[in-house]
Every structure is written in structure tokens, then in C-alpha cells.
Amino acid sequence: MIPRLTIIGVGLIGGSLARALKQAGHMGEVVGCSSNQANLQAAQELGVIDRFTTDIPAAVQGADVVLVAVPLGAMEACFRAMAGKLAPDTVITDAGSAKASVVATAQSAFGELPAGFVPGHPIAGTEQSGVQASFAELFRHRRVILTPLENSSHQAVETVREMWQAAGAFVDEMAVGHHDEVLAATSHLPHLLAYGLVDTLVTMDESEEIFRFAAGGFCDFTRIASSDPVVWRDICLANQGALLGVLERYQTDLEALTELVRKGDNEALGALFRRAKEARDRFIEQLEE
Amino acid sequence: MIPRLTIIGVGLIGGSLARALKQAGHMGEVVGCSSNQANLQAAQELGVIDRFTTDIPAAVQGADVVLVAVPLGAMEACFRAMAGKLAPDTVITDAGSAKASVVATAQSAFGELPAGFVPGHPIAGTEQSGVQASFAELFRHRRVILTPLENSSHQAVETVREMWQAAGAFVDEMAVGHHDEVLAATSHLPHLLAYGLVDTLVTMDESEEIFRFAAGGFCDFTRIASSDPVVWRDICLANQGALLGVLERYQTDLEALTELVRKGDNEALGALFRRAKEARDRFIEQLEE
Numbered sequence: 001m002i003p004r005l006t007i008i009g010v011g012l013i014g015g016s017l018a019r020a021l022k023q024a025g026h027m028g029e030v031v032g033c034s035s036n037q038a039n040l041q042a043a044q045e046l047g048v049i050d051r052f053t054t055d056i057p058a059a060v061q062g063a064d065v066v067l068v069a070v071p072l073g074a075m076e077a078c079f080r081a082m083a084g085k086l087a088p089d090t091v092i093t094d095a096g097s098a099k100a101s102v103v104a105t106a107q108s109a110f111g112e113l114p115a116g117f118v119p120g121h122p123i124a125g126t127e128q129s130g131v132q133a134s135f136a137e138l139f140r141h142r143r144v145i146l147t148p149l150e151n152s153s154h155q156a157v158e159t160v161r162e163m164w165q166a167a168g169a170f171v172d173e174m175a176v177g178h179h180d181e182v183l184a185a186t187s188h189l190p191h192l193l194a195y196g197l198v199d200t201l202v203t204m205d206e207s208e209e210i211f212r213f214a215a216g217g218f219c220d221f222t223r224i225a226s227s228d229p230v231v232w233r234d235i236c237l238a239n240q241g242a243l244l245g246v247l248e249r250y251q252t253d254l255e256a257l258t259e260l261v262r263k264g265d266n267e268a269l270g271a272l273f274r275r276a277k278e279a280r281d282r283f284i285e286q287l288e289e
Numbered sequence: 290m291i292p293r294l295t296i297i298g299v300g301l302i303g304g305s306l307a308r309a310l311k312q313a314g315h316m317g318e319v320v321g322c323s324s325n326q327a328n329l330q331a332a333q334e335l336g337v338i339d340r341f342t343t344d345i346p347a348a349v350q351g352a353d354v355v356l357v358a359v360p361l362g363a364m365e366a367c368f369r370a371m372a373g374k375l376a377p378d379t380v381i382t383d384a385g386s387a388k389a390s391v392v393a394t395a396q397s398a399f400g401e402l403p404a405g406f407v408p409g410h411p412i413a414g415t416e417q418s419g420v421q422a423s424f425a426e427l428f429r430h431r432r433v434i435l436t437p438l439e440n441s442s443h444q445a446v447e448t449v450r451e452m453w454q455a456a457g458a459f460v461d462e463m464a465v466g467h468h469d470e471v472l473a474a475t476s477h478l479p480h481l482l483a484y485g486l487v488d489t490l491v492t493m494d495e496s497e498e499i500f501r502f503a504a505g506g507f508c509d510f511t512r513i514a515s516s517d518p519v520v521w522r523d524i525c526l527a528n529q530g531a532l533l534g535v536l537e538r539y540q541t542d543l544e545a546l547t548e549l550v551r552k553g554d555n556e557a558l559g560a561l562f563r564r565a566k567e568a569r570d571r572f573i574e575q576l577e578e
Contacts, residue, residue, distance in 0.1 A: 073555075123504045143502060172502075178495075185490055186503040190510045192546065193482065198565040200542045201474055204535075206467075211572045213432060213461075214475040215412045217513040219576065221479045224506040225569045229562035237553055246493075247547055251540070253489045257481065258536055264526055266362075273518035276487040280514045283500045287508065 003028040006063035009070035010043045013095045015134030023136045026166035033059035043131045056081035068094040072234035079109030091116045091156045098239035099147045099176045115153040118160045127226040140168035147176045184242035194225040292317040295352035298359035299332045304423030312425045315455035322348035332420045345370035357383040361523035368398030380405045380445045387528035388436045388465045404442040407449045409435045416515040429457035436465045473531035483514040
């Protein structure tokens with residue numbers, strides 16, 4: 001139970017967590033903070049937050065837990081505004097999709113990393129954004145990865161773990177670098193590819209017809225290209241190293257796949273498609289377990 | 290109204306058309322045909338077809354309309370088995386996802402192309418396959434592209450058009466080559482990319498973890514990689530030329546996109562993501578209209 005939670009960045013993620021914790025009775029009061037007053041007003045009217053301020057030092061004062069859920073590019077300014085304003089036992093966590101960059105940013109903003117700081121990443125979202133799209137069930141049965149640091153206190157890790165569990169999530173721990181590699185492959189690369197494909201098609205001569213005759217498969221394949229472009233630009237640049245690594249590998253593989261089509265290699269192409277289908281079917285089975 | 294419809298290949302597409310036409314009262318009798326007796330038995334037990342035979346000449350005898358809905362790689366054998374067994378006024382259509390290869394195959398099998406032959410392509414499907422996955426609403430409000438040939442009779446085109454309309458579809462006409470270019474971009478390329486991405490991830494060291502921490506976005510992005518691998522291998526090879534064209538363009542664009550990530554070009558990357566999101570959002574709006 002968190003007597004006072006402060007959420008900086010009350011969008012899809014921050015808003016959904018507030019709703020979930022309120023529903024679970026895991027929270028006393030929730031204070032919203034962002035630079036966007038209209039957004040905070042909307043969040044309060046929706047009953048997502050109890051009160052709000054656009055002033056970060058005021059927002060974190062007296063908070064038991066602070067969640068920073070802003071786009072990665074806005075993290076540094078948040079941390080800098082918080083530095084020196086936190087009580088020693090305040091727990092700080094974030095919802096950034098790339099972790100090494102958040103840790104580096106925190107290090108630079110705080111000087112010494114606070115013992116209450118536990119980086120985190122809820123693996124959940126939709127292509128929608130904003131507090132209007134938030135809902136209490138977003139994290140239910142989804143995974144949250146925590147990447148505790150050497151000097152993170154055990155108590156802080158437990159508080160963050162219990163918070164996400166109260167929202168219905170499964171919580172795992174992982175090293176920062178490993179997190180960034182796994183997520184580059186499974187999330188950052190697909191987003192980049194989806195944005196890239198749509199952009200390629202848009203700039204083709206027949207683009208209008210292409211979209212007119214697109215079907216359900218295309219709709220699903222490109223769904224993530226409707227995600228918030230600022231959030232995903234920031235993620236791709238924050239996780240540049242790991243993303244470039246898996247991107248290079250993907251491009252090499254795509255060259256080889258193109259060569260199979262060029263040669264008309266029936267057997268090898270069929271084997272590759274079958275292997276991919278089997279892997280994807282297994283993945284879906286595990287997801288549903 | 291079609292007194293007798295013969296469907297060669299009673300899977301997701303053939304089965305769904307039979308169900309839709311039965312429901313619409315647009316069909317007298319439906320005869321199923323394929324090389325797989327157990328599949329035909331299942332289709333009859335499901336009430337999808339009235340009777341069946343594994344013998345193509347027997348199946349097409351007395352048929353008013355013949356729909357060939359087999360994977361593209363199996364089309365030639367079907368056409369060859371039908372050649373010389375069709376009444377002069379039998380209407381023949383197909384459901385192949387690439388049209389130039391079907392026309393070339395038909396030309397080679399029939400010698401002269403029959404006036405009753407109207408190539409077609411229903412832009413509908415799911416990642417499921419087989420008659421068990423078929424349902425009457427599959428074509429409802431979906432598009433079907435017909436690519437009538439120079440010697441296709443007007444009457445045959447109208448019969449095929451009315452058949453798909455009775456199943457709830459919107460029917461368009463297009464030239465063969467144009468169809469193949471548009472579909473390469475909107476359907477064949479995404480399928481190839483989805484199979485390719487899953488295969489890249491499967492062969493990575495952390496593949497088990499990658500799939501464990503994949504979320505809904507990944508699930509949607511890769512849905513089409515669960516499609517029938519034989520069907521899609523055949524499509525990619527049948528539409529080799531158009532697919533390689535759009536694939537080359539995609540790879541060039543992906544190089545440029547990679548370069549933006551490498552340079553950390555915040556502005557250009559954000560602009561590209563935003564342009565793609567806007568295009569995809571417009572596409573979804575049109576789809577829902």
C-alpha cells in the first residue's frame with residue numbers, strides 16, 4: 001500500500017497504473033504532474049488522479065513513490081528538477097522502454113544514484129496514447145521488468161515490485177544491458193520496421209491504391225506504426241546501440257531471404273516460412289497459457 | 290444465382306465462399322474437389338459442400354461456375370486436369386493472390402484461354418487455414434479484385450462479380466500487372482517481412498527470452514507469420530518480379546532509416562515516424578468508413 005504516489009507524465013502508462021492501483025486499493029492519494037495543464041485537468045476529471053501540479057519539486061514533496069512515465073527524451077529534465085528535492089526514503093521508478101539511457105541520465109542528474117531508485121519497464125501498451133486511452137487492466141497478466149542497480153535498496157525494489165503486482169502484472173528482474181538487447185529485438189526493431197514499411201508505401205506512386213486494397217493482415221502488421229512517434233523516436237535513439245545491432249542482423253537475414261526469392265528456391269523458402277510459423281505459433285500458445 | 294458451383298480446394302477461402310453463397314441463397318448445389326479425401330469428408334460433415342469427388346474432370350462436369358482455390362503452386366495441375374473437360378459456357382475463376390502467374394499457367398494448360406475464364410482475388414483471409422476455419426462472413430465488406438482478360442466474355446465477368454457480391458464483397462476490376470504490383474506492396478511484402486523477422490529472432494541466442502518478453506505489439510506485427518507457409522511461399526515465388534521490386538525499394542529505405550538512427554538524427558527520425566503514423570491512421574479511418 002502506497003500512501004502517496006506521484007506520477008510524472010499522466011498518459012497511457014501513468015494513467016493506467018493510477019487506475020489499477022486505485023481499483024486494487026493499493027494507494028492512498030495520487031498526485032499527477034506534467035508540463036501540460038490541460039492534460040492534468042482531463043486526468044483529474046476522469047478520476048485518474050486526485051490532484052495535480054505542474055511543478056515537479058512540489059509534486060515529489062512528501063511522495064512515498066514517484067513514477068516517471070514521460071517519453072525518454074523528457075527524462076533528464078524531470079530528474080534534474082527532482083534532484084535535491086526528494087526525501088531519503090522516497091522510492092523512484094520509471095517506465096522507460098530502454099534502461100541504460102535512463103540510468104545514465106539519472107546518474108548525470110542526481111550525481112550519486114539514490115538508493116530508492118529502481119528502473120522499471122512495463123511491457124504493455126497499445127497504439128493509443130494519452131490519459132484518455134488509459135484503463136485499469138492494461139498491466140493485467142503482462143510482464144514488468146525491473147533492472148535494480150547495485151545501490152538500489154532491497155526495500156525500494158520490493159515496494160516497486162508490489163506496486164506492479166497490485167496492478168496485476170508479473171514482475172521479473174534483469175540486468176540493464178540484457179534488458180536493452182532483448183527489448184531491441186522484440187519491441188524496438190518491430191516498431192522501426194512498421195514505421196519504415198508504412199513510410200515506404202506512402203511515398204510510392206500507387207500509394208493511394210496500395211492503402212485502398214490493404215486488408216486485415218496489413219492492418220495488424222502496421223498497428224504499431226500508429227504509436228506515438230515522439231515516444232518511439234526517443235526509444236530508438238535511447239537504445240541506439242542494441243537496436244543497430246539487431247537491425248544489422250535483420251538486414252543481413254533479409255538479404256539472404258531476398259536471394260531465396262530471386263533464385264526461386266522453393267524448398268529453402270518454404271522451410272524458412274514453416275520454421276517461422278512454428279515459432280510464432282509456439283509463442284502464441286505460451287502467451288495464452 | 291449459380292445452379293451448380295464446383296470448388297476445387299475447399300479450405301479457408303473456398304469453404305467461406307460456399308458458406309456465404311449458401312446463406313445468401315445464391316447457389317443451388319456445391320461440389321467440392323481436392324486431392325485430400327479427409328478434408329472433403331470434413332467439409333461435407335460441416336455442411337460446407339453438398340457432395341465431393343477427388344476427380345477433377347468429374348467435378349467440373351455440369352458445373353456452371355468453377356472456383357479454383359488451391360495454393361498457386363497447385364494451379365497448373367488443376368488447370369491441366371480441367372482442360373478439354375469444360376462445357377463452352379462454364380465460367381472459371383480462381384482466388385490466387387498473384388494474377389500474372391495464374392494467367393500464364395492457364396494459357397499453358399488450356400492452350401487458348403477460355404472465354405469463360407475470369408481471374409480473381411478476394412482480399413480477405415485470416416492467419417488460420419483449412420475448411421475448419423472457414424466462415425460465411427469472411428468476404429463481407431471486403432474487396433475482391435477481378436482482372437478480366439481480353440477474351441473474357443462479358444457474361445462470365447458479370448457472373449463472377451455477382452457471385453462475390455452475393456458473398457458480401459465489393460468488386461473492383463484491375464489490369465493483371467497492376468494488381469500484382471499493388472498486392473506485392475500491400476500484402477506479399479509484409480508477409481515476407483513478418484516471416485523474416487520471426488526467423489531472425491528465432492535464430493538469436495536469446496530467442497527464448499525474446500519471445501517470453503514480447504508483448505501485444507509483437508503479437509499483432511507477426512500475426513501474418515502464422516499464415517500457411519506453403520500458400521505464401523507459392524505467392525512470393527509466383528509474384529517474384531513485383532515482390533523483388535518493392536523489396537529492393539524497402540531495403541534502400543531501411544538503409545536510410547538505419548542511417549538516421551546511427552547519426553542520432555532526432556528531427557528526421559521523428560518526422561518519418563510522424564508521417565508514417567498519420568498515413569496509417571488515415572488508412573484505418575478509410576477502412577472503417
